[in-house]
Each structure stands twice: as structure tokens, then as C-alpha cells.
Amino acid sequence: SAVISQKPSRDICQRGTSLTIQCQVDSQVTMMFWYRQQPGQSLTLIATANQGSEATYESGFVIDKFPISRPNLTFSTLTVSNMSPEDSSIYLCSVQRIAGGPKETQYFGPGTRLLVL
Amino acid sequence: GESVGLHLPTLSVQEGDNSIINCAYSNSASDYFIWYKQESGKGPQFIIDIRSNMDKRQGQRVTVLLNKTVKHLSLQIAATQPGDSAVYFCAEMAGGSNYKLTFGKGTLLTVNP
Numbered sequence: 001s002a003v004i005s006q007k008p009s010r011d012i013c014q015r016g017t018s019l020t021i022q023c024q025v026d027s028q029v030t031m032m033f034w035y036r037q038q039p040g041q042s043l044t045l046i047a048t049a050n051q052g053s054e055a056t057y058e059s060g061f062v063i064d065k066f067p068i069s070r071p072n073l074t075f076s077t078l079t080v081s082n083m084s085p086e087d088s089s090i091y092l093c094s095v096q097r098i099a100g101g102p103k104e105t106q107y108f109g110p111g112t113r114l115l116v117l
Numbered sequence: 118g119e120s121v122g123l124h125l126p127t128l129s130v131q132e133g134d135n136s137i138i139n140c141a142y143s144n145s146a147s148d149y150f151i152w153y154k155q156e157s158g159k160g161p162q163f164i165i166d167i168r169s170n171m172d173k174r175q176g177q178r179v180t181v182l183l184n185k186t187v188k189h190l191s192l193q194i195a196a197t198q199p200g201d202s203a204v205y206f207c208a209e210m211a212g213g214s215n216y217k218l219t220f221g222k223g224t225l226l227t228v229n230p
Contacts (some may be wrong), residue, residue: 002159031216042206043220045220050120056215092160096216104210107220108160 002027002095004109011084012115020079021112023093028073030097033106034066037090049076049093083116090114129227136194138224140207143188147209151218152181152192156203164192164205194226202228 003026013019023032032049047055047068055068070076080087090113094106142150148169153161162213167181167190174181180193183198190207204225207219 033217042222043208043218045217045219048215048217058217094218102166104216105151105163105166106216107163108153111160113158 001095002029002107004093004095004107006091006093006109006112008112009110010113010115012117015084015116017083018079018081019083019114020077021091021093023078023109025074025095029095030073031095031106032070032076033094033096034068034076034078035092035108037095037111039089043092046078046091049078059070075091080114083114088114088116118126121162125145126222127227129229130197132199132228132230134197136192136197136201136226136228138192138205138207138226139222140190140192142207142221144191144209144211144219145217146211146213147177147216147219149210150181150183150190151208151210152179152190153206153208154201154203155223165190168225193204197226197228199228202226217227 005024007022008017035043037043045058046061047057049055049068049070051070067079090111092111093109096106097103151166152164154164155161165176165179165181167183172183178195182191204223206223207221212220
């Protein structure tokens with residue numbers, strides 16, 4: 001598997017502000033994804049981060065609220081915009097198609113724990 | 118959309134016992150399945166996977182069983198240890214879904230010493 005890091009690991013933010021979360025992988029990967037995990041819940045896919053093009057968002061998630069960048073094969077960012085307390089969650093990035101590994105297997109970063117006051 | 122669900126939200130076992138965590142899925146097009154372990158404060162950790170052309174796969178102390186007839190998946194943990202205490206998620210992927218994973222609700226496994 002790859003080593004996946006996320007920054008920040010946690011943050012407390014005021015409503016109306018925005019936070020950008022970074023995801024860095026130590027090797028090139030084909031696919032990167034962003035998930036949200038609300039307190040005590042399962043994981044929900046926000047979007048697929050596409051390298052060099054706009055992200056593909058799932059139903060219920062929009063680019064204006066969750067802009068995503070992926071400038072290369074090892075890095076992606078997710079911004080949570082105009083935050084409200086309902087955005088308090090764990091945000092996780094995952095990667096897929098690591099060289100030499102099964103093409104479908106996804107590996108997750110440690111997550112960013114966000115609390116919005 | 119279709120979802121993956123779990124029969125038991127919590128499971129408590131004694132150290133040394135075997136654990137079985139169950140998962141029902143509803144998307145008949147799913148052809149790849151993964152079990153993840155998530156410890157408190159951490160991201161999900163890959164445990165084991167299985168493709169739909171198999172009905173059993175074994176790893177170190179873990180076995181995944183797949184019954185496509187009834188759309189059921191299980192994770193067996195042998196000789197459960199306190200370090201196995203965590204939330205376990207099953208996830209499914211359907212062919213042609215652009216590699217999107219759909220997660221089940223999760224089962225909290227507590228191992229009593």
C-alpha cells in the first residue's frame with residue numbers, strides 16, 4: 001500500500017469560513033477520492049478527484065460547496081466552503097491503482113476531523 | 118440508490134473467541150468487495166478483499182465468505198484479540214461504476230479480555 005497523509009489532521013472553524021484539506025500520497029496513483037464520515041456514521045463518497053480536469057461529484061454534493069483540485073498524480077485538495085455546523089465531519093481521501101497492486105483496492109488516509117462552531 | 122447493510126450494529130466477544138461480522142448487499146451488479154477496519158481516530162484500514170468469482174478468501178486470522186445467491190458477505194476473525202476492537206465496514210463496488218465504493222453502516226466489535 002501507499003503512505004497517505006492529510007493536513008490538517010483536525011481543525012475547529014467558525015461558521016461562514018472555508019477550510020482546505022490536503023491529501024498527499026508517496027507514490028503516483030491513478031484514482032483519488034474524497035469521502036465524508038459524519039459522527040457515528042459510515043462513509044459517503046463526495047467526489048472523484050480527476051487529474052487535470054474537474055472533479056466528478058456524487059448526488060448531493062456540488063462544486064461550489066466542495067471545490068476539489070488535483071494538479072498531479074500524488075496530490076489533491078478538498079475545500080469545505082462557507083461552513084456550517086452540519087459540515088462537522090471526518091473528511092477522508094482515498095487512493096486507488098497503486099502500481100503493483102489490485103486495480104480496485106482503495107486505501108485511505110488518516111482523515112481530517114472538522115468541527116464547525 | 119442501492120445500499121450495503123449490516124445485520125448487527127454491535128458485537129461483543131471474549132478474547133480468544135472467533136468473531137463473525139455479517140453484511141448484506143443489494144446490488145446484484147457488485148463484483149468486488151472489501152472489508153475495512155476503523156479504529157477510533159483513524160482512517161479505514163484495508164483488511165481483505167474478494168471478487169465475485171470467488172466464495173472464500175483467507176488472510177492472516179481473517180476469512181471472507183461471499184454468498185452471491187443471497188447477497189451476503191461475512192468476515193471471520195479467528196482468535197479475536199483486544200487489538201481487533203474497532204468498527205468494521207464492508208464495501209462493495211459494481212463493475213462499470215468508475216471504481217466507486219458503497220459502504221455499509223458498520224459493526225462495532227468489542228473484545229473483552
